[in-house]
Amino acid sequence: MKKKTIQILIIDDDDIDRENYHRLLHQTQLKSIKISQEACGKDGLKAILKNSFDIILLDQNLPDMTGLSILKEMSAHFHTDMPPVIIITGQGNTEVDLEAMKLGAVDYLIKGEINASILGRSIRYSLKNKEREVELQKKEKFLRFTLDSINECVIATDKKGDIIRMNKSAEKFTGFNIAEVFKQPIESVFHILDFKSKNIIPCNFDSMLNTIDRGTSFEKVILQSKDNFEYYINYRVSVIKDNSENTKGLVLVFNDITEQHEIELHFQQVQKLDVLGELASGIVHDFNNVLSVILGTSGLLRRRLKDDEKSLELANSIADASRTANGLTKRLLSFVRNEEQSFTIVEIFHSITNALNIIKKSLNDNITIEATHSGDSINILGESSLIENAIINLGFNARDAMSDGGQILIKTSLIEQEPTFLKNNETKLINHSQNSPNYKIDNKRYVEITVSDTGIGIKEENIEKIFDPFFTTKELEQGTGLGLSSVFRIVNEHMGDISVTSQVGEGTTFTIKLPILVSPNI
Numbered sequence: 001m002k003k004k005t006i007q008i009l010i011i012d013d014d015d016i017d018r019e020n021y022h023r024l025l026h027q028t029q030l031k032s033i034k035i036s037q038e039a040c041g042k043d044g045l046k047a048i049l050k051n052s053f054d055i056i057l058l059d060q061n062l063p064d065m066t067g068l069s070i071l072k073e074m075s076a077h078f079h080t081d082m083p084p085v086i087i088i089t090g091q092g093n094t095e096v097d098l099e100a101m102k103l104g105a106v107d108y109l110i111k112g113e114i115n116a117s118i119l120g121r122s123i124r125y126s127l128k129n130k131e132r133e134v135e136l137q138k139k140e141k142f143l144r145f146t147l148d149s150i151n152e153c154v155i156a157t158d159k160k161g162d163i164i165r166m167n168k169s170a171e172k173f174t175g176f177n178i179a180e181v182f183k184q185p186i187e188s189v190f191h192i193l194d195f196k197s198k199n200i201i202p203c204n205f206d207s208m209l210n211t212i213d214r215g216t217s218f219e220k221v222i223l224q225s226k227d228n229f230e231y232y233i234n235y236r237v238s239v240i241k242d243n244s245e246n247t248k249g250l251v252l253v254f255n256d257i258t259e260q261h262e263i264e265l266h267f268q269q270v271q272k273l274d275v276l277g278e279l280a281s282g283i284v285h286d287f288n289n290v291l292s293v294i295l296g297t298s299g300l301l302r303r304r305l306k307d308d309e310k311s312l313e314l315a316n317s318i319a320d321a322s323r324t325a326n327g328l329t330k331r332l333l334s335f336v337r338n339e340e341q342s343f344t345i346v347e348i349f350h351s352i353t354n355a356l357n358i359i360k361k362s363l364n365d366n367i368t369i370e371a372t373h374s375g376d377s378i379n380i381l382g383e384s385s386l387i388e389n390a391i392i393n394l395g396f397n398a399r400d401a402m403s404d405g406g407q408i409l410i411k412t413s414l415i416e417q418e419p420t421f422l423k424n425n426e427t428k429l430i431n432h433s434q435n436s437p438n439y440k441i442d443n444k445r446y447v448e449i450t451v452s453d454t455g456i457g458i459k460e461e462n463i464e465k466i467f468d469p470f471f472t473t474k475e476l477e478q479g480t481g482l483g484l485s486s487v488f489r490i491v492n493e494h495m496g497d498i499s500v501t502s503q504v505g506e507g508t509t510f511t512i513k514l515p516i517l518v519s520p521n522i
């Protein structure tokens with residue numbers, strides 16, 4: 001293999017000295033060298049920044065700059081990738097020697113003591129060291145790339161629990177970058193909360209060691225990022241040990257499981273409704289039979305008692321109560337309905353307008369309602385009466401939350417984003433595509449319907465319960481608590497997603513996302 005030419009730069013203002021180094025360099029055993037020279041600091045620095053030299057012989061006492069100040073500028077420019085610099089001074093000076101070393105010089109030589117063998121050796125050692133340094137940097141880079149290439153988040157600490165390494169994923173989820181938290185204790189970036197209670201979990205080096213002692217594989221927690229985002233994660237801690245089993249630090253590995261968590265929650269809700277549906281459908285059926293007997297008999301009674309006013313009134317009450325009960329069972333039936341849907345194309349804004357007209361009729365003057373639409377017609381696969389029902393339920397809830405008046409806004413927009421919520425409904429999607437091969441769900445866009453109000457809002461502790469069947473904060477007779485669970489069910493049947501944001505005293509927004517049809521030409 002051909003030996004590489006060693007590029008050497010001499011920076012010295014003394015012509016005789018420069019010539020001397022020139023001569024000595026040619027006397028060394030270095031084979032292929034190319035020598036450049038500069039007579040002042042400014043030109044020297046310019047040459048260094050412009051070219052890539054293998055060795056720089058730098059005079060400390062230049063007319064315009066000192067060797068140390070050049071070193072300082074170089075270290076600011078090159079950081080850890082400095083070309084090797086040998087500082088040369090007229091007389092020995094320990095302070096300059098130490099300072100030069102600190103600034104990254106590889107050797108320090110005194111003018112009067114330099115000969116070919118000293119200079120040759122110093123250059124050989126410097127080159128070798130540089131080679132090792134480059135090799136080490138390559139390994140370090142490879143390790144970094146490896147860590148950055150894995151999806152898991154990795155944070156490593158030293159044996160005091162101070163952070164020494166973080167990969168890109170860990171930076172992304174914690175919101176911190178390694179430069180700002182290097183040598184900071186682990187708890188300064190790893191803020192975790194209990195999965196259920198959301199209480200802060202105190203976390204430091206010792207508590208991390210405890211999780212290892214507990215032998216648990218993964219702990220499920222909520223990670224709070226620097227910008228206060230919350231991610232559901234599972235994490236595991238391992239001890240970093242050297243060959244002699246000495247503890248050198250900890251390595252923390254964690255995964256973002258927010259999406260899985262949301263899917264799990266969704267399925268829990270679906271399951272809850274399914275169980276309730278099964279239970280209720282049995283009761284409702286028998287109950288309906290009983291009710292029809294009561295209704296029928298009270299009708300007969302009323303006819304027989306038409307001359308007895310007082311008894312007729314009682315019979316009327318029986319009939320009225322039975323009718324109310326019948327209304328309730330109808331609602332329950334529509335809620336537990338389990339039959340296969342025969343979905344067709346539904347133009348979403350058309351359904352919303354129908355719903356809006358019904359909601360409007362139930363509003364007092366102190367509540368205004370408006371529906372906006374992002375433009376062209378948007379088709380979905382579904383059943384219009386169910387979609388209307390869902391919007392009406394949300395509208396009625398909004399109305400009930402604004403006894404002192406306010407505004408309801410129903411906004412429909414096309415979102416140019418992958419409908420990731422379809423993951424929650426993969427089986428349904430497969431069924432639909434099998435049952436109706438002509439329909440094609442768009443996998444690049446979806447429709448978003450928001451129903452917002454300026455009402456009383458929902459207390460944080462209730463947010464998790466509102467989709468549960470029979471959860472209501474309304475007075476007896478004013479709410480059954482079945483509205484939102486029906487909406488949830490309807491949205492789920494339409495392969496969509498529903499979420500809510502609310503601020504007590506300010507208002508509530510329900511957001512429904514539904515997949516749309518790409519080719520409605522059936």
Ligand SMILES: Nc1ncnc2c1ncn2[C@@H]1O[C@H](COP(=O)(O)OP(=O)(O)OP(=O)(O)O)[C@@H](O)[C@H]1O
Binds near residue numbers: 457474484
């Ligand atoms: N827009 C809203 N603003 C404030 N609270 C709301 C809103 N929507 C729902 N809620 C809360 O969620 C609860 C459950 O709503 P849901 O529609 O399921 O039942 P309901 O309205 O109480 O009764 P139903 O709809 O069966 O007549 C409500 O009682 C209320 O506390």
Ligand SMILES: [Mg+2]
Binds near residue numbers: 393396397482483
């Ligand atoms: Mg309701």
